[in-house]
Amino acid sequence: MGTDERPVALVTGGSRGIGAATTLAFARRGFDVALTYRNKASRAESVAAEARTLGANALTVGGDLTDGSAVRDLEQQVKAWRGRLDVLVLNASGGLERDLVAADPGYPMRINRDAQVALVDALLPLMPSGSTIVFITSHWAHLYGKTQQLPAYEPVAQSKWAGEQALRARQEELASCGVRLLVVTGDLVDGTITPKLLERAGPGMTARREAALGALPTAADMGEAIADAATDNELPGGYTVVVGGDLDTL
Numbered sequence: 001m002g003t004d005e006r007p008v009a010l011v012t013g014g015s016r017g018i019g020a021a022t023t024l025a026f027a028r029r030g031f032d033v034a035l036t037y038r039n040k041a042s043r044a045e046s047v048a049a050e051a052r053t054l055g056a057n058a059l060t061v062g063g064d065l066t067d068g069s070a071v072r073d074l075e076q077q078v079k080a081w082r083g084r085l086d087v088l089v090l091n092a093s094g095g096l097e098r099d100l101v102a103a104d105p106g107y108p109m110r111i112n113r114d115a116q117v118a119l120v121d122a123l124l125p126l127m128p129s130g131s132t133i134v135f136i137t138s139h140w141a142h143l144y145g146k147t148q149q150l151p152a153y154e155p156v157a158q159s160k161w162a163g164e165q166a167l168r169a170r171q172e173e174l175a176s177c178g179v180r181l182l183v184v185t186g187d188l189v190d191g192t193i194t195p196k197l198l199e200r201a202g203p204g205m206t207a208r209r210e211a212a213l214g215a216l217p218t219a220a221d222m223g224e225a226i227a228d229a230a231t232d233n234e235l236p237g238g239y240t241v242v243v244g245g246d247l248d249t250l
Contacts, residue, residue: 006030006056006057007030007031007032007087008031008033008082008084008086008087009023009026009032009033009034009085009087009088009230010033010034010035010078010087010089010123011023011034011091012035012089012092012119013036013037013091014033014034014035014036014047014060015035015036015040015043015047016040016043016047017189017191017193017219018136018189018219018222018223019035019091019092021218021222021223021224022089022222022226023035023047023051023058023223024050024051025224025226026056026087026227026230027050027054027055027058028227029227031056032058033048033057033059034061034078034081035047035058035059035060035061036061036062036065038062038064039062041060044062045060047060059077059078059082061074061077061078065092065115065119066107066110066111071115071118074119075122075123075126078126079126083126084126084127084128085123085126085131086128086130086131087132087133087134087230088119088120088123088131088132088134089134089230090119090133090134090135090136090163090167092115093111093156094107094111094112094156095107095108095111095155095156096152096153096156101155105155108158109159109162112160112162113159113160113162113166116163116167117163117166117167120133124177128178129178129179131179132179132181132230133167133174133180133181134181134183134184134230135164135183135184136184136186136222137160137161137163137183137186138156138157138185138186138187138194139185139186139242139247139250140157141157141158141161141185142160142183142185142240142247143247143250144160144161145161147250148250150205152200164183167181168181171237171238174237180236180237181237181238182229182235182237182238182239182241183240184222184226184229185240186222187217187244188205188209188216189217189218189219189221189222189244190219191219212245213244216244221244222243225243
């Protein structure tokens with residue numbers, strides 16, 4: 001298969017955890033992959049190098065996605081690299097960074113809602129009919145307002161819920177372009193930073209979820225579920241894929 005024939009996926013926050021696993025899952029499925037990172041260029045390039053061993057062409061793009069100029073630069077780099085985008089995975093998020101949020105209380109909403117909308121605005125012109133946008137969230141954010149939150153996670157859950165709702169409100173517009181929106185929600189994901197940070201705020205939370213689930217899903221589990229969803233043409237726009245415990249077990 002020539003380069004021009006390979007589908008193209010972009011994963012935001014692709015340098016570690018769920019993002020890195022998702023990038024590699026797409027590479028294994030024959031996609032060329034682009035991934036964004038905030039400030040860990042060597043870590044992002046390591047993921048890209050592994051994707052290349054799987055036969056993928058890979059692009060890494062650094063920048064703060066809450067900065068409009070960084071989003072415009074991302075769009076230009078993807079356009080110059082491949083000229084189109086078949087899958088956009090909105091994985092990058094934030095709000096648990098204590099120092100950053102202390103200095104900028106509005107950061108969670110800017111990264112988890114505003115940046116997601118800005119990314120869609122910038123990249124939608126590169127997405128042909130038949131493309132898919134996948135928004136990644138957590139059970140607690142997906143069910144914001146319906147389930148108890150840990151105080152430390154409240155700003156993240158609220159802002160990610162707001163981001164999901166902002167994107168869902170645009171489904172008719174996206175559908176008119178032939179673009180499908182899917183949501184993938186995950187439980188606590190073993191091996192990622194979120195359970196570690198939440199455990200500090202609420203000791204015992206991880207043990208309770210493990211008792212309920214038997215085992216927490218891994219980043220690899222999430223990556224495979226995200227890639228499976230994006231490549232499953234039977235899933236309708238607006239569909240929610242649940243990874244880990246059922247939503248009613250929270």
